[in-house]
Amino acid sequence: MSTSTRGGSGGAGVRVARLxxxxxxxxxxxxxxxxxxxxRMLLLAPLVGAFAAVVAGLVHPGFPAQPGARRAVLGASAGSALAVPFAGGVGLLGPTGSWVVIGMVLLAATVVGCWIADWDSAPLTVADPRRVAVLRDFVxxxxxxxxxxxxxATCAPLQATTDPQERAALVRVRGLILDxxxxxxxxxxxxxxxxxxxxDPGTDLPRQRGPAG
Structure with a gap:
């Protein structure tokens, strides 16, 4: 219970920091x-936003099929485009602007660090690409x-999913197992x-086959 409380408090803190x-x-x-x-506003800002959108779309595995991936790309584009007027706004703050930027950088580093930790510690779904990679190494x-x-474990998700990325991952998992x-x-x-x-595909299989069998 204490672990859940800490996780909930940490999640709330990250949401507040992100906001x-x-x-x-x-x-x-x-x-x-x-x-x-x-x-700069009419030319540079749109160009920076478009470049960020292209990069985010290339690195995000779920783009363009997944709605979450599309939102991430849109957010990257908007955030990058705002960097141009943000630089002008920092200039308006005078000497205080440098301290504000330093504080924002530290805040952003905290948010990103917590996000990475949560992503690494989250349980892997049957279609998670990391799970596919682990299974490939240890099958x-x-x-x-x-x-x-x-x-x-992959039967029900394969029948239920409509996401092409998830379906492809499930098919890869089943292919590795079948092989x-x-x-x-x-x-x-x-x-x-x-x-x-x-x-059951393993009904007639000798249960002691394989190095770890």
């Missing part, structure tokens, strides 16, 4: 837009029972596949 960062950033950029030369040493459990099961006992798997895969 404060956004308010400061936009609040400084808006007056900065009034003093930024028109060519040859997992017990047959574990492979069969993993096979069945390994065939390697361990090609005759049993040939019979199972010949019957249309009606039941």
């Amino acid at each position: 404060l960062l956004v308010v400061l950033y936009v609040g400084i950029a808006l007056p900065g837009a009034l003093v930024t030369p028109a060519p 040859g040493v997992l017990p047959t029972e574990a492979l069969v459990r993993e096979w069945w 390994e099961l065939v390697r361990r006992d090609p005759d049993a798997m040939a019979r199972w596949l010949g019957e249309g895969g009606p039941a």
